Amino acid sequence: MMNVMRLFGGRAASAPVARERLQILLSHERGRTGTPDLLEMLRSEILGVVSKHIDVDPDKVVVKMDRGKFVSMLEVDIEVPNGVQRSKMVAAT
Amino acid sequence: MAKVLVVTSGKGGVGKTTSTAALGAALAQMGQNVVVIDFDVGLRNLDLVMGAERRVVFDLINVVQGVAKLPQALIRDKRLENLWLLPASQTRDKDALTEEGVKRVIADLKTKFDWILCDSPAGIERGATLAMRYADEAIIVTNPEVSSVRDSDRIIGMLDSKTARAERGERVEKHLLVTRYDSARAARGEMLSIDDILEILATPLLGIVPESQDVLRASNVGCPVTLNAASSAPARAYTDAVRRLMGEAVEMTVPVERKGLMDRLLRRRAA
Numbered sequence: 060m061m062n063v064m065r066l067f068g069g070r071a072a073s074a075p076v077a078r079e080r081l082q083i084l085l086s087h088e089r090g091r092t093g094t095p096d097l098l099e100m101l102r103s104e105i106l107g108v109v110s111k112h113i114d115v116d117p118d119k120v121v122v123k124m125d126r127g128k129f130v131s132m133l134e135v136d137i138e139v140p141n142g143v144q145r146s147k148m149v150a151a152t
Numbered sequence: 153m154a155k156v157l158v159v160t161s162g163k164g165g166v167g168k169t170t171s172t173a174a175l176g177a178a179l180a181q182m183g184q185n186v187v188v189i190d191f192d193v194g195l196r197n198l199d200l201v202m203g204a205e206r207r208v209v210f211d212l213i214n215v216v217q218g219v220a221k222l223p224q225a226l227i228r229d230k231r232l233e234n235l236w237l238l239p240a241s242q243t244r245d246k247d248a249l250t251e252e253g254v255k256r257v258i259a260d261l262k263t264k265f266d267w268i269l270c271d272s273p274a275g276i277e278r279g280a281t282l283a284m285r286y287a288d289e290a291i292i293v294t295n296p297e298v299s300s301v302r303d304s305d306r307i308i309g310m311l312d313s314k315t316a317r318a319e320r321g322e323r324v325e326k327h328l329l330v331t332r333y334d335s336a337r338a339a340r341g342e343m344l345s346i347d348d349i350l351e352i353l354a355t356p357l358l359g360i361v362p363e364s365q366d367v368l369r370a371s372n373v374g375c376p377v378t379l380n381a382a383s384s385a386p387a388r389a390y391t392d393a394v395r396r397l398m399g400e401a402v403e404m405t406v407p408v409e410r411k412g413l414m415d416r417l418l419r420r421r422a423a
Contacts, residue, residue, distance in 0.1 A: 072340065072341020072342065073341070073342060074338065074341045074342060074343055074344050074345065074348065075341065077297075077298045077344050077348075078344060078348045078351075078352070080298060081298055081301055081302060081344075081352050082352060084302060085302065085305050085352060088302075088305070088306070089305070089309070
């Protein structure tokens with residue numbers, strides 16, 4: 060029925076898109092309320108690990124999350140300047 | 153035993169105040185003693201939708217602060233003698249509303265009324281949490297639209313964790329009220345369907361209020377739609393919802409305007 064209507068110039072139904080977007084979003088949002096922002100936590104811990112070994116500018120660390128229905132993609136971008144200095148912590152050990 | 157009901161949604165503009173007025177009036181029409189409380193401090197509107205805006209003297213905050221006694225602040229509806237309104241204050245100081253004060257006022261109202269309907273402000277801040285704080289049951293007003301459904305989900309989470317009942321390990325009974333529903337658009341796949349919303353929010357359905365001009369007309373004249381146009385589609389939807397609240401088994405339908413043959417042909421049952 061919906062396909063027939065689409066044949067006669069109707070637009071593609073948008074409700075299924077709305078439904079799927081909501082399902083993905085809410086599956087991530089549920090249970091997360093009240094806990095500190097996951098991304099910020101990941102950012103600071105990853106930064107901590109990396110800066111044990113090399114000096115990085117905290118502002119140059121970008122953490123992105125792309126939430127999918129089945130898998131999510133966590134992307135961490137750390138800008139490392141050329142001629143990077145080994146972190147003092149490492150140098151001391 | 154008095155029942156405290158919060159009408160909430162998270163998102164603004166979905167029909168909380170309209171629904172509070174319509175449900176309150178419908179309950180009163182069935183002979184129940186009803187008080188509707190406006191919790192939207194600073195932006196009160198329930199008085200306007202109920203047509204009592206010119207009779208507000210004292211408000212909820214005055215009662216909480218002891219400036220006025222409860223009977224002085226309650227406004228009796230001009231059409232239904234067992235329907236009362238406790239208006240919100242227009243003061244901008246939201247902190248004037250305290251948890252302890254609200255608790256006291258609600259306990260007092262419980263001795264006088266069968267139903268206490270708390271019209272929540274939008275958002276998830278203090279006003280909204282206080283409106284739901286002492287609720288026994290909650291009506292979550294949702295539009296078939298993504299942002300409204302998302303916010304409803306958020307509010308459902310709060311009802312399960314931030315209410316006095318939740319903290320005592322009891323549950324707040326939740327009911328979903330879908331408003332501004334357009335069966336034809338949902339059937340064409342242009343709007344989230346009732347099934348979609350129920351599947352996502354997993355909350356029992358209390359009623360489906362169709363999009364209708366009668367709703368705006370009722371608020372224009374300051375009369376709950378269940379009184380102003382009792383046989384209109386939205387009024388029948390609200391009345392059915394109230395009968396379900398009172399424990400009656402009423403078949404779930406999307407009421408349609410009773411006009412011509414076309415409407416009757418298009419009449420559709422909600423899944």
